[in-house]
Amino acid sequence: MSTWFTDIIYSREVNFETSMFRLALSLIIGGIIGYERQHSKHYAGFRTFTLICVGSTVMMLISLYLPQVFWGTYSSDPTRVAGQVITGIGFLGAGAIIQSRGAIKGMTTAASIWMVAALGLAIGAGMYEVSLAGMVITLFILINMANFERKVMIEWNSKTVILVFSDLLVRKAEVEELLRKHGVSIHDIFIEQDFHRNVTELHFSVYVKIKTDYVLLFEQLRKLEEVYSVRIVD
Numbered sequence: 001m002s003t004w005f006t007d008i009i010y011s012r013e014v015n016f017e018t019s020m021f022r023l024a025l026s027l028i029i030g031g032i033i034g035y036e037r038q039h040s041k042h043y044a045g046f047r048t049f050t051l052i053c054v055g056s057t058v059m060m061l062i063s064l065y066l067p068q069v070f071w072g073t074y075s076s077d078p079t080r081v082a083g084q085v086i087t088g089i090g091f092l093g094a095g096a097i098i099q100s101r102g103a104i105k106g107m108t109t110a111a112s113i114w115m116v117a118a119l120g121l122a123i124g125a126g127m128y129e130v131s132l133a134g135m136v137i138t139l140f141i142l143i144n145m146a147n148f149e150r151k152v153m154i155e156w157n158s159k160t161v162i163l164v165f166s167d168l169l170v171r172k173a174e175v176e177e178l179l180r181k182h183g184v185s186i187h188d189i190f191i192e193q194d195f196h197r198n199v200t201e202l203h204f205s206v207y208v209k210i211k212t213d214y215v216l217l218f219e220q221l222r223k224l225e226e227v228y229s230v231r232i233v234d
Contacts, residue, residue: 012126014065026057026123029135033116036142037109044109052089052113053120059085060124082121089117112142158187161204163221164228174224175202182217184208199228208232 008021030053031046038045063081093110115138122131161179165171172189179186190203221230 009128014061014068018126019061022057022061022123022126023054025128025131026054026120029053029119029123029131030116032135033112033119033138033142036139037112040142042109044113049112049116052092053116053123056085056089056117056120057124060121064125085117085121086114089114108142112138157208159206159208160233161202161206161221162229162231162233163202163204163224164230165200165202165224165226166198166228171200171224171226172202175204175221178220178224179204179206182212182220184212184217 008017011018027050030050033053034046034049037049059081093113115134119131119134119138122134161175161184163175172191176186176189185207186204187207188205190205192201192203193199194201217232218230221227
């Protein structure tokens with residue numbers, strides 16, 4: 001390893017060389033995690049995660065640079081900047097979470113955004129080992145833990161069962177009884193009535209066993225009186 005490269009890695013001074021190296025590393029780490037999210041077809045993908053990681057690094061570099069240049073004139077606490085970055089990231093994370101009729105999606109994406117911001121701060125502070133280890137752990141969780149959950153840990157899948165009845169009568173009790181017969185655990189219920197179309201929509205947030213026979217479940221739900229349509233969505 002060359003002396004020049006070693007000096008950049010171990011330097012605690014914020015100058016042109018160290019700043020460019022940290023920004024480049026931030027670009028790579030944010031891009032790798034963002035690529036995984038994009039490849040997994042999540043709406044927050046490559047550009048979003050790269051910008052968050054690089055932006056967090058820039059904020060940390062600024063917080064370290066100011067007291068270095070304006071020592072005695074300007075007082076700066078780097079931990080305050082880090083805290084404000086994490087607070088700001090909370091708004092992005094909240095925007096990534098979708099709540100729709102009892103079903104909540106985007107929690108993993110929001111947590112990934114929060115993690116990438118933390119990695120950006122670590123890179124800006126020169127904690128390269130921590131940032132690289134954090135990237136590896138994050139990718140392991142996103143890629144491998146999902147398969148592990150499906151195969152080993154989690155016996156249930158979260159779904160939303162949507163039934164549309166061609167009248168305004170609420171048949172909640174009938175549907176609940178049928179779902180429970182098929183081993184479906186009901187978490188929450190949302191009822192919507194459309195008086196213009198004279199239809200009732202029942203939305204059941206449920207936990208379905210992985211081995212559930214969806215064909216048989218659909219056939220049983222279709223037999224309910226006045227059922228217009230049946231949908232099961234993630």
